[in-house]
Amino acid sequence: MKNEFTGESTVVGTASNKCMITILGPTASGKTDLAAHLAARLNAEIISADSRQVYRGMDIGTGKDLADYTVAGQAIPYHLIDICEPGTKYNLFRYQQDFLDSYEDIRSRGVLPILCGGTGLYIEAVLKGYSLSPVPQNPELRKALEDKTLEELTTMLVELKEKNHSVMHNKTDVDSCQRAIRAIEIETYNLTKPTEERQCPPIDSLIIGVDIDREARRKKITTRLKARLKEGMVEEIEGLLKQGILADDLIYYGLEYKYVTENLIGRLSYDEMFRQLEIAIHQFAKRQMTWFRGMERRGFTIHWVNAAQKMEDKVEEIIKLW
Template identity: 80%
Template structure:
């Protein structure tokens, strides 16, 4: 397998699609929010990126569940394995692509997970605590379990923090049983974008998404009866735009806070990826600002250097 990771606005999906076109691969998404139908602009699905020179690149784990539900890491692992095995069984190379570090590492590291039921008594006891208090509780729990899960990249609201505490508490009290998970060897490509360029792209993209109907998209979800709290749970665009729509903030304040939050999110993503390197994952970094053909050629050289005999990149000829 090939893995392409990087922070938001780095162009990783476009790169994955162009590589897939070159080697006739299929893409498995590693994005915790693109799984939801109807959440398109805010999650940056950019489905047009999956068409390269008129060729539609097959993709998986996008638009697989309803908005308002709470997809989780355990479910992602199950869905990933189903997609991965289907692709490999057909003799095709899978490309794992996304920015949700927890999802990516759960696959590459073969996390052994089990479903964790809701603990209403625990939730009630945590309901009045601040995000800072919850974050400290989570830190203490993780020190006991030795867990790499639930860092600040994915825990940015009280609801998410409470769910993380619920999971870590359950795993502390009920040691996770061994789950079979196949050994997956992967060439890992990181899309590296210089900080100022990343910030400029994030700001430009935010304006484009707001001008392109993101507020109307989220209004439509609310009009369908999805509770505001459920959308706020998803964080970033859905949190801040929902708060604007329900009158908790002004448009100007929403814009300012959301832009800051996305910049902070991208920084946390890079912190996670650097942490992966410290945990032993070899990431080959490629400059995001290089021409597309150059980036694909660099990946092809890495593939050749690793003597990856699974690829037949002469199919086109």
């Protein structure tokens, strides 16, 4: 296959015989930019693995950075971004379905898919081929849990996960009472009402991790947060509230949407919002890395590349592995 970007020929049926390349890493590691440059070299298409970038209109706060998908004037096709309305509750079950649709479409055209993102649960679910089923809401359970603290809910969730031998619902994705209650609802359903499993075959993928120095990551997170606030992140979230999206629904999404919304509705001052959000993003990045290291313990091979390398060197390193 000839690369329209470089004019060079690229062999997609590779010696590795793997079906996909996966690029993962913590927030602010530069994984999207790397995936786009790699896609330009390999005539590939990118499938997002981000639990919040699926929502339309939530652009600055989720860090879509859509400009990254253009490399030297070449637009890189991407999937699973802007696919549902803000205020709705997207979930792992839907993501697995949407991923498989995109993956099969890309492969059917003889194109290489690159999975890229930082939501470890989504990545692991599609690579390992989790068998999932839709779980209905349980009003009685929700009523019984509504007055419990996040700490109490987390303890209950840990106990349910142990019973289910589950690796779902890591702290990365359960950072509010709403999310914890939904996780308990799912784990309870799976424990008491086993459902017919969907057949979702595991996908053999070359997995690349973007390894960024802790201090460099912290500096980038702070710099990026300041930039996004200047770019209009508060105004973006204020606009979502004016559209009629409930504050609790935005708080459900966590991180930027949680803290900025709490500032806008008067629960936090601007300085408190900034300070607490900055800490929360640092903690989030740390939890992401904990998940990725856990993937390695669960049998995944992750090839780590140094984020500080020049872009062309990182791309070449991955192509050699491929």
